[in-house]
Amino acid sequence: QHLWSMSMQGQVFLAWPLLMTCCVLLAGALHVRPRRIVAGAFAVLAAASLWWLLASAPDDPTVYFDTRARLWEFALGSAIAAAAPWIRPRGIAARVLSWAGLVALVVYCVVPIGHYPGPMAAAPMLAVSAILLVEESPTPGSVQHLLSWRPLAALGDMSYCVYLIHWPVVVLFLAQSERAQLDAGSGGALIAASLALAWLMTRLVDRPVQRFPKGGGHVVLKKTALVLVALAVGLLPLAVADKAFDNEREAQRAAARNNDADDPEHPGAGAVAEQGWQDGSAGPIPGPLAIHENWVPDLPGPCPPGQRELFGRMKTLCSSMPAPDGDGPAVVVVGDSHAEQTIIPTAELFAERHGLGVAQYLMGGCSFGPPEYYEGDCRTRNEVVMTLLDEDPPDLVMLDTTVSAPDFPSEGLRPGVAELVEHLTSLGITVVGFRDNPRSVQDLYECSDDATHGGCSFAQGDHLAPVDPAEQLLTIPGFHEIDPTDLYCSAGTCRTIIGNVHVYLDDNHISGSYARTMAPILVDRIESLLELKV
Structure with a gap:
């Protein structure tokens, strides 16, 4: 915010001379006075920029820094300056307008009026123009006399x-x-x-x-030296700061990448059972420089042989972790980014414990379900995966069964999931479903500024249904449901920092760091449901 004004001035200082040069050339071609062309050109530019701001500008904070939304402010002043000889007030009108302009400026300094950028910015600019247009000596009682103090x-x-x-x-x-x-x-x-x-x-x-x-006869040399010194003074701190940020970013990445449930300082979900919910003994991870990279990575191996081509150019994450004996994947994970963040770490650990191969077929915003419930690439992805599962059924499929709503308890089953579970289990596939995590309209990482009290908190009942909607599917033989809600919420309250680990990386996705600490707990629950022994 502080540097924006200078950056805008820099753009104007480059653009305005070019625009004025074009105006002078056009005036020469038309044999008219340049001032008229300049005043008209800047008036048109001001009107175009203001129209874009009112009619087409995005409704988000980025517009504050958008050059297109700000050019009209500079252009309006330039148009008024060019038209000054024709619009300059005189006599008593000049004195009244200049005082009115000063009063308007004082009011705008102490009273918030309008939103910026916005058309109300014209009021203080016109007030300044009213003062500057007046050609009056600083006689007592005039604004010019006051401002000459x-x-x-x-x-x-x-x-x-x-x-x-x-x-x-x-x-x-x-x-x-x-x-x-x-x-x-x-x-x-x-x-x-x-x-x-x-x-x-x-x-x-x-x-x-x-x-x-x-001074002196070497003006160009002195100016060059001045520019070089200014660049050195400006760029050296930037280079040092950039290096410091790089080092800190890498340290935060390493801390987030290397943590697991055995990390005594960052146990994450492990703290729910072992240490309680609040522990501020260590700074929470991931840090702010690493949080947006805290997505769960793809499985280490390529897409199973012959399958990559089936997905074509669809944005499907297809990868695998081969079994030690080289067999095909016995565990398959299908779904969207929530399956990626919540299920993949659990599936990897489960497969490692039991010597199984695992494959993933993930697409952002695309739940797994019968194709007729979906459209576009999502429908095609589900068709391809359904065909693969029909032709070579794995032992186990893991998927999300419910979907929560931001800051609203209208959690429900994902489209077609009941039919999907019935079909998969009829093929002899064991299906393990996962309940969705809470979602919010606010960034749940950004609100987590108090690590000693679990970050920000919210009521479980405002984000999730009272009972897991997928419990109705438990009557289907071969289906099992995993509900991780107790790893996010306790006694009806959900936290955004647990065991010194940020639970969320944005407004609805579990962080990769926290998901890794959940994995051992969730694998134990799956083994218990399936009556498996390590």
Whole structure:
């Protein structure tokens, strides 16, 4: 937010001379005064940018930084400057307009009006224009006389340094003091500190740099040296910071990649039974630089022979973990990204314990079910997998059976899952279903800022049905249901940090790190249901 203004100025400083050059060339070709073309061109640009903002801009925070949404603010001022000789107020109207402009600016400084970027930004810009358009000597009683007061003029001289310094001063103070806002005392002190630092920067940096290239006969050489020094001063901290971020990112990746249920500092789901729900003895993993990479990786082997071609160009994750004896996959996992995050670590561990091969067929946003319940690539993926299972039935299929709703307890069965289970079990396949995890409209990782109290918490009853909807399928011979809800929620409350591990990586997916700590517990439950021994 702080650097955005400078980046926009940089774009305008590059674009405006080019646009004005085109206007001058066009004016010459049309034999008209350049000022008319310039005023018209910037007025059109302002109208086009404002129209895009109102009619086509995305309704999300990115628009705040979008050049297209901001050009009209610069173009409006440029159009007014070009048209100044024709619209400049005079006489009593000039004095009234300039005072009205100053009052409007003061109001906009103390009262939040409108949303930005938005059309209400035109009000303060027009207020400034009303002041600047007035050609009046600073006589007593005029705005020009007030703004010529020496302290205000001095503040104007160092205003850019004030802009550069005040925001970091405020933000760093709030972060260090762990406050959400300033009170009058601290706010006044920070304003005074910002003014003092800005004065020093103006005297020791800004003015000497402005004077530096002007003396002597080697102006180009001095300017070149100035640019090189500025680049070095600016890029060296960036390079150091970038290296530090890379090192920290790799450390966070390693911590998230190497954890499992045996990690004493980050037991994750293991803490539910062993240590309780809250343990802030170690920083939670994954860290913020590694969280968006915390997806469960594909199985280590390629897609089973002859199968990759069946999926064509569909975005299907097809991979396998061959059995030690070389047999085909006895365990198959099919589903969407929730199956990837929750089931794959469990399936891998189960297969390792029992010397089995495992294959996965996953597609984001595509549940596994009878093809007629789905459309497009999802339907095709399900058709291909159904054919594979019909032709060579595995011993075990693992899939998601329910789907939860964000911040709403309308959890239900996935489309067609009852018919699917009946068909698979009729082939002699044992089916293990998994209940879905809670989902939310907010990012469940971002809200987890308090590791000592399990991050943020929410009521289980607001996100999941009172009873697992898949329990009705337990009457089908060969079907078993796994409900991991007790690994997310306890006594009706769900946590986002458990055993020093972030449970979620976004608003609805279990983190890979937490899924790995769940795997031993879930494998034990599967073995118990299937009456298997290791």
